Amino acid sequence: MTDKNQTKYIFVTGGVLSGLGKGVMAASIAAILKARGFSVNIQKCDPYLNVDAGTLNPAEHGEVFVTDDGAETDLDLGHYERFLDTNLTQESSLMTGRVYQHIIDKERSGAYLGKTVQLTSHLCPEIQNLIIHAGKGFQVHVVEIGGTVGDYEGLHFIESIRQMKRKVGAENVLYVHLVYLPYLSTSKEIKTRPAQYSVKDLRNLGIQPDIIGLRCDYPIKKEQIAKVSTFSDVEEQAVIPLPTIKSVYEVPLNLEKANLGDYIVKKLGLKNGEKDLSTWVELNKKVQSEGKTKLTIGLVAKYLSNEDTYKSINEAIKAACWKEGVEPILKWIDSEEIERGKTESLLGIDGMIILPGFGSRGIEGKITAARYAREQKIPYLGICLGMQISVIEFARNVAGLKKANTQEVDPKTPDPVIHFIEEQKKNIYEKNYGGSMRLGAYDCKLKKNSFIYKLYGEEKISERHRHRYEFNNDYLTQFENLGLKVTGINPQYNLVETIEIPDHPFYIGIQFHPEFKSRPYAPRPLFVGLVRAAKIHNESLEKKRQLVK
Ligand code: GLN
Numbered sequence: 334m335t336d337k338n339q340t341k342y343i344f345v346t347g348g349v350l351s352g353l354g355k356g357v358m359a360a361s362i363a364a365i366l367k368a369r370g371f372s373v374n375i376q377k378c379d380p381y382l383n384v385d386a387g388t389l390n391p392a393e394h395g396e397v398f399v400t401d402d403g404a405e406t407d408l409d410l411g412h413y414e415r416f417l418d419t420n421l422t423q424e425s426s427l428m429t430g431r432v433y434q435h436i437i438d439k440e441r442s443g444a445y446l447g448k449t450v451q452l453t454s455h456l457c458p459e460i461q462n463l464i465i466h467a468g469k470g471f472q473v474h475v476v477e478i479g480g481t482v483g484d485y486e487g488l489h490f491i492e493s494i495r496q497m498k499r500k501v502g503a504e505n506v507l508y509v510h511l512v513y514l515p516y517l518s519t520s521k522e523i524k525t526r527p528a529q530y531s532v533k534d535l536r537n538l539g540i541q542p543d544i545i546g547l548r549c550d551y552p553i554k555k556e557q558i559a560k561v562s563t564f565s566d567v568e569e570q571a572v573i574p575l576p577t578i579k580s581v582y583e584v585p586l587n588l589e590k591a592n593l594g595d596y597i598v599k600k601l602g603l604k605n606g607e608k609d610l611s612t613w614v615e616l617n618k619k620v621q622s623e624g625k626t627k628l629t630i631g632l633v634a635k636y637l638s639n640e641d642t643y644k645s646i647n648e649a650i651k652a653a654c655w656k657e658g659v660e661p662i663l664k665w666i667d668s669e670e671i672e673r674g675k676t677e678s679l680l681g682i683d684g685m686i687i688l689p690g691f692g693s694r695g696i697e698g699k700i701t702a703a704r705y706a707r708e709q710k711i712p713y714l715g716i717c718l719g720m721q722i723s724v725i726e727f728a729r730n731v732a733g734l735k736k737a738n739t740q741e742v743d744p745k746t747p748d749p750v751i752h753f754i755e756e757q758k759k760n761i762y763e764k765n766y767g768g769s770m771r772l773g774a775y776d777c778k779l780k781k782n783s784f785i786y787k788l789y790g791e792e793k794i795s796e797r798h799r800h801r802y803e804f805n806n807d808y809l810t811q812f813e814n815l816g817l818k819v820t821g822i823n824p825q826y827n828l829v830e831t832i833e834i835p836d837h838p839f840y841i842g843i844q845f846h847p848e849f850k851s852r853p854y855a856p857r858p859l860f861v862g863l864v865r866a867a868k869i870h871n872e873s874l875e876k877k878r879q880l881v882k
Pocket of ligand 1: 690692
């Protein structure tokens with residue numbers, strides 16, 4: 334007899350190359366199932382020996398995504414949240430280091446009763462338990478396995494998911510494998526050979542895929558699908574072409590075009606519900622619409638080498654622009670170049686964001702940029718470190734505290750306007766996952782007469798955090814008297830969360846990260862506010878240009 338409450342598992346692996354968009358594929362599968370009314374959870378298994386993503390370098394690895402419960406995770410969780418519109422938890426991020434840590438702790442406390450602790454007998458069941466636990470209570474649980482099949486690094490996950498078929502029943506498991514088809518320009522053909530080898534690798538590890546996704550930069554023909562089907566033993570209808578597209582948000586619709594939703598539902602014996610893809614259809618209309626006014630948003634940062642470093646902020650700005658019917662031009666501004674006197678890059682922007690960050694590199698350049706935005710009345714949003722920069726800039730150039738700084742950069746500054754609060758270590762930091770920061774969701778109470786209140790439309794909001802230093806309340810009255818207003822407070826610990834300069838078209842600093850809760854179809858209010866202000870700025874510049882003509 335089949336158990337109605339049995340969770341169905343969909344495992345997503347990848348082959349040939351890394352960076353194919355497995356995260357987007359996993360998230361899109363979850364999204365189309367959610368659009369049919371199923372309850373869906375999603376999880377990423379990462380081969381790294383890190384315990385979490387907290388210490389990874391965002392310039393190399395991409396942003397550290399933070400969940401409501403304060404987990405520091407891989408950026409794929411950001412895709413998942415944006416596609417699934419759910420607030421995920423620590424359970425959705427399973428890094429190898431965390432499993433090892435758990436097993437070693439158990440071994441030290443004598444939990445294995447004198448047995449030898451081994452990969453297959455102890456690590457794999459532990460991984461399976463963590464997968465099953467995360468999927469509990471959901472109809473479908475999508476699990477992405479990081480890395481590329483065949484990597485030595487990820488073998489423990491592949492072996493764990495192979496065994497899942499027996500553990501939970503073959504009828505409750507599907508394996509999806511994403512491969513890459515290269516294009517040879519000399520012979521003008523798409524080659525399937527590397528994909529063939531990748532499927533072979535997967536089979537050697539005991540897994541026969543049920544569905545194959547074909548990533549390719551060129552349109553894929555029927556013959557190629559047939560060929561892949563023949564060598565992989567996957568039905569043609571389950572070989573899904575995924576040519577490169579303009580926006581990742583097209584993927585759910587493309588999967589539906591290939592009828593993947595129906596196929597999965599049938600294969601897993603789920604009762605098919607009405608599907609409602611209207612969110613995706615609407616979003617894509619906005620994304621694809623042409624001829625929109627272009628807005629240049631300057632992003633002042635220290636790392637510029639990798640688009641993924643500030644992934645959620647990119648997505649949040651784009652989403653706000655889609656909502657407002659404008660097209661964003663994201664202009665990356667190197668704060669160190671500003672420091673070296675190259676300030677031309679600040680010219681011609683319609684809005685500015687000073688991005689989050691750690692350490693002292695590029696700080697002075699960011700302070701110069703914030704001053705420019707304040708004095709030239711450029712719409713401005715300072716996120717986390719960006720807010721701290723605004724406070725330092727105001728302290729130095731308006732309050733005349735020339736040596737004001739954050740203790741992160743200058744521990745001995747005579748005016749620590751941003752400082753480290755010792756008691757927070759015990760009260761807050763130690764409650765986090767081994768962290769030393771204020772992490773995850775905290776409440777913020779907004780002042781009713783503020784601009785930010787108008788944007789959110791409510792007094793009590795909750796946003797996510799990831800930082801160590803705080804606004805120093807000793808300077809609060811002095812700064813307020815000079816025109817920098819504190820408009821949001823964390824009521825539990827009396828911490829400043831938001832600042833504004835009312836005598837400016839749009840100048841807001843926030844200690845939290847609104848980007849993490851922004852969705853492509855529901856951008857967070859602060860980004861919408863910035864884009865609206867940038868639009869007005871752009872229009873007034875346009876008018877001036879007309880007058881000059
Ligand atoms: N470095 C700052 C702090 O720790 C800001 C962190 C951030 O921007 N996320 O307080």
